[in-house]
Amino acid sequence: MRLTSFTDFGLRALMRMAGEPDRAHSTAEIAAEFGISRHHLTKAVQALAAAGFVETRRGTGGGAVLASAPEQLRLGDIVAVLERKSALVECFQADGGACVVTPSCRLKGILADARSRFLDDLNAYTLADCALPAGVSFGLPERGDGS
Numbered sequence: 001m002r003l004t005s006f007t008d009f010g011l012r013a014l015m016r017m018a019g020e021p022d023r024a025h026s027t028a029e030i031a032a033e034f035g036i037s038r039h040h041l042t043k044a045v046q047a048l049a050a051a052g053f054v055e056t057r058r059g060t061g062g063g064a065v066l067a068s069a070p071e072q073l074r075l076g077d078i079v080a081v082l083e084r085k086s087a088l089v090e091c092f093q094a095d096g097g098a099c100v101v102t103p104s105c106r107l108k109g110i111l112a113d114a115r116s117r118f119l120d121d122l123n124a125y126t127l128a129d130c131a132l133p134a135g136v137s138f139g140l141p142e143r144g145d146g147s
Helices: 005-019 027-034 038-050 075-082 107-122
Strands: 054-057 063-066
Touching (some): 027 038, 038 054
Antiparallel strands (some): 054 063
């Protein structure tokens, strides 16, 4: 299973927040740190807030903070929320897609079962298991040749 960049961005933000759970993190700060689109990261953080994984604060000192301790946030639950709009295959789309084999297809049930097991396996881990330590820089490594 391949996760979308939306999920990737959301997970990165949560991993950063889990490393410093007592402070608010701005999307601008996280996007710059990881070299990712602030616009897309903002959408991911909004989805995480709507699902209750993070709380957002406006104004000076604002940003996003974890709504629960990192040890309480299961990775499978997070991925399920972030991947909600991404269909594994066409027939998983909300409208059922336009697959011509749907009436006699047995693959859909097999794939649904595999997706469920994937999320269950991820739920063996929490955000605390992959928190990024505070103070770690993720910029490009400096070159030692003076350039």
